[in-house]
Amino acid sequence: MAMKRRASAVLALLMTSVVVLAGCSGGGEEAAPQSELYKDPVTLSWWHNASQDGPGKTYWEKVAKDFSALHPTVKIEIEAIETNQLQRTRLPAALLSSDPPDIFQAWGGGEMSEQVEADYLKEITDQTKTEVGDIGSAAEIWQVKGKQYGLPFRMGIEGIWYNKEMFAKAGIAAPPTTFEELNTAVTKLKAINVIPIAVGAGDKWPAAHWWYNMALRACSVDALKKASAEKNFDDPCFVKAGQDLKAFIDTKPFQPNFIATPGQNDPTSANGMLANGKAAMELMGDWNRGTLDTVTTDKAKLASFLGWFPVPAIAGSPGDPKAALGGGDGFSCAKNAPAECVEFLKYIVSPEVQKGYAETGTGLPVAKGAADAVKDPALKSILEATSGASYVQLWLDTAYGSTVGNAMNDAIVAIFAGNGTPEKVVSAMKAAASK
Amino acid sequence: MFVLVPMGFAVYYSLFRWRGVGPPTEFVGLRNYTLAFQDPIFLDALRNNAIIVFGSLLIQGPIALGVALLLNRRFRGRAVFRLLVFVPYVLAEVTVGIMWKLLLTGDGTVDALMRSLGMGGLVQAWLADLDVVIWTLLAILTWKYVGFAIILLLAGLSNVPDELTEAAAIDGASWWQIQRHVTIPLLGPTIRIWMFLSMIGSLQIFDMIWVTSVPAVRSLGASATMATYMVDNGFFARLWGYGNAVAVILFVISFVAALLFQRFLLRRDIEGAITGRAK
Incomplete structure (x- = not known):
């Protein structure tokens, strides 16, 4: 029954489009279905x-x-x-x-x-x-x-979700606005024996998003647009992104064994670590407010300490500091x-x-x-920062499509695991584009 | 029909560069096959499959034989023991995978147990350390499938005629000598059938690995198998033509392994069966 009805609907549609095609030489195609x-x-x-x-x-x-x-x-x-x-x-x-x-x-x-x-x-x-x-x-x-x-x-847009109480305890006066300030914050948090940043590298994309943000800072808006439109990753800024990421990972800001930590949905995830006061920061999108609620043991407490700030800028980089990933x-x-x-x-x-x-x-x-x-x-x-952003770059894995996106994320995770290189990320992306 | 038609489609699709959008149109010949064998992660997956095939045979075989011989003797609580040994095999692979994943999380039950036994120094990042994870998975697979081997061997043992072992005992052979020279040789066909099933299962292993291992660790090659590699690439990277090529490779390897095994190891058993029936 259902099949038949659909078939006749398709047939009808085909016939209308034939009539429309025959009836008019250009434009006016919307008029027929609108009246129906x-x-x-x-x-x-x-x-x-x-x-x-x-x-x-x-x-x-x-x-x-x-x-x-x-x-x-x-x-x-x-x-x-x-x-x-x-x-x-x-x-x-x-x-x-x-x-x-x-x-x-x-x-x-x-x-x-x-x-x-x-x-x-x-x-x-x-x-x-x-x-x-x-x-x-x-x-x-x-x-x-x-x-x-x-x-x-x-x-x-995405940004860093953080624990205000831990920041206060560590003596961090204001949310970091540059990566130098972020590095200082990481050191201060380590001094009070707190895991500075939780990352769900086990699920790959939460780790890859750190690289995306480095690319956003290292690349001009033109280079980013060209990469999305033409799958052209020749600009050296993409290698620079990997180098910046490697330097950042080397400061050991993340929890131990992050390569096995899931991103969200359970208490042992990076999400759960922030929600239950086991880590001070997490890089995540706007949906995080809802997912944090599902993994916390104390919703009221979470609401009292949770804060958000945009991803810090990198001083002297060609990227637009007001650009954001989203x-x-x-x-x-x-x-x-x-x-x-x-x-x-x-x-x-x-x-x-x-x-x-x-x-x-x-x-x-x-x-x-x-x-x-x-x-x-x-x-x-987040709403304020979104409307204030000069340019919103779509998540790179979505922007480049599943094939390049998957290869890119895998190669970034390899940097996190200690056996990848900034150059290999770019070559993996190029290889995937031709696969 | 039901085997050949889907296989034919897989072979056909594997010859295209196809992202699953629109019908396949870009014919690339054997390019997908060459790409697979050039990908270090696929080679890692092959190596992991080999580890699981040989690891299963070499570890499960002796354990199963030993336990089966012991359980074949009469002692109190034998029925309970037999049942317990078989429990892991009855559980679904996904259940086993999730259970072990929870037990093995950092500072989880296994770590705590090892520390309380004074083996804290041996604690590893069981599922996160790229050099450790495949051995962890092999251990879980052993835990799950050794029961199956034991049950098969027990069935085989019940077919060993008591007259033979009794005759040997009367001739003054020790228990061990009886096992070594009478029972185990008579178990040969059962052992070979188990080896065959274990090998094919190991080549195609997917569920347990998929649930237990972390996506990041898998994509780095440390815990990938051919089947997980196929799904990661075919679906998640949306390389449908390429994924089909990997499926064909997996099929050919399993098929050739099965043929060789039958040709050289199972032949005697099968011939015996046929002549036996002819009598």
């Missing part, structure tokens, strides 16, 4: 990654229900799938088949440009002008060659999804829905006007 909007009953399948029971998952259920109440012709079927499975297995396989979900999680960057190249995604530039204007520069991550293929609902989550519509899909996408990023999302505390909203719903002081400082 909400006329026939449609079912939208929606795949997102809020698979764990909690406020995030419940909120999406409510959003789907609310939208169906507003537009009774639209039925939304949700499937919540764990991130890795969703991104690595389920989505690629579903997109290859003739029956992909209508609306699904999209992280932008290199992966998205591959999906666009394969003609999987619906282009939504014209329909979403208002929303994109409202979201601002963050929406660019979901663009390929200037055209919009998805919209973000969460966006934030990323987010968004949704895209499949190429052949019904027109209602785009309407639902716009609904998700509307200020009302975004306000509700911000209140769940699972991430920072992107729409203007939703920022007031953010109450947590640490999250507020």
